[in-house]
Amino acid sequence: MCCVQPKENHMTELELIIDFHKNSERQGPGSFEETIKAINFIKLPKDRKLRIADIGCGSGGQTITLAQNLNGQITAVDLFPEFLDELNKKSKKLGLTDKIITLKNSMDDLPFNNQEFDIIWAEGAIYNIGFEKGVKIWKEYLKSGGFLALSEITWITNSRPCEIEEFWKLEYPEIDTASTKIRILEENDFTLEGYFNISQKSWITNYYKPMEARFEEFLKRNNNSKLAQKVVDDHKAEIDLYKKYSNYYSYGFYIARKN
Numbered sequence: 001m002c003c004v005q006p007k008e009n010h011m012t013e014l015e016l017i018i019d020f021h022k023n024s025e026r027q028g029p030g031s032f033e034e035t036i037k038a039i040n041f042i043k044l045p046k047d048r049k050l051r052i053a054d055i056g057c058g059s060g061g062q063t064i065t066l067a068q069n070l071n072g073q074i075t076a077v078d079l080f081p082e083f084l085d086e087l088n089k090k091s092k093k094l095g096l097t098d099k100i101i102t103l104k105n106s107m108d109d110l111p112f113n114n115q116e117f118d119i120i121w122a123e124g125a126i127y128n129i130g131f132e133k134g135v136k137i138w139k140e141y142l143k144s145g146g147f148l149a150l151s152e153i154t155w156i157t158n159s160r161p162c163e164i165e166e167f168w169k170l171e172y173p174e175i176d177t178a179s180t181k182i183r184i185l186e187e188n189d190f191t192l193e194g195y196f197n198i199s200q201k202s203w204i205t206n207y208y209k210p211m212e213a214r215f216e217e218f219l220k221r222n223n224n225s226k227l228a229q230k231v232v233d234d235h236k237a238e239i240d241l242y243k244k245y246s247n248y249y250s251y252g253f254y255i256a257r258k259n
């Protein structure tokens with residue numbers, strides 16, 4: 001009997017998910033155009049140096065756009081250093097290191113002061129602590145008159161098929177219509193300045209197509225392990241579900257001013 005064990009891949013599922021996503025342009029659906037569209041709802045003096053937090057920044061797809069289109073300094077926060085390393089590399093290459101500071105921290109325990117920021121940005125990230133909890137905690141860090149810009153998974157119709165309703169109720173029970181999310185913002189002293197749903201192109205062309213192109217190489221570098229295959233299968237199921245039900249949900253982009 002041979003005592004040599006086949007080489008096993010000891011990465012955990014979370015490590016594999018990070019490995020799968022870290023080299024991608026974005027870690028969630030979105031686009032340069034939509035980040036700019038959201039920026040355009042923000043009415044703050046152009047000559048003032050703004051303090052901006054980008055929470056759950058990932059590898060910084062939107063952070064770079066913020067740095068190139070807003071006057072000020074950005075603190076880009078993520079829980080995983082692998083994503084921040086990617087952002088630091090990009091920011092160095094583009095000469096933006098004086099505008100982007102990265103911070104490894106959880107979004108529910110941020111080392112920020114009250115009223116420190118002019119803008120708090122979070123694309124596809126607030127769901128990690130829940131929309132309402134995030135709004136309540138983060139509003140303290142915003143100056144009065146400051147802006148919160150969030151993209152959040154949102155029902156775009158009033159009713160939908162059971163399969164998708166049940167899937168999302170399990171994945172993220174806080175999923176709801178824009179009217180409910182806007183009410184939460186209003187109950188927390190915000191006035192809505194802008195809202196739009198991100199386009200299907202941002203899901204398919206910008207996010208899922210590049211993701212599909214990475215499956216094979218990801219499996220190869222992880223020795224086709226069972227866990228790597230599971231990561232791929234889970235992502236494929238997510239893509240299939242979106243393709244089937246894209247008329248029922250999207251990311252809503254909410255831009256609100258603190259009163």
Ligand SMILES: C[S@@+](CC[C@H](N)C(=O)[O-])C[C@H]1O[C@@H](n2cnc3c(N)ncnc32)[C@H](O)[C@@H]1O
Binds near residue numbers: 078
């Ligand atoms: C869907 S991705 C969005 C990333 C990026 N904003 C984008 O749109 O490409 C969510 C991000 O939240 C980060 N994240 C998850 N839990 C977190 C936490 N507790 N604190 C800070 N970041 C967290 C993830 O590492 C990931 O980068």
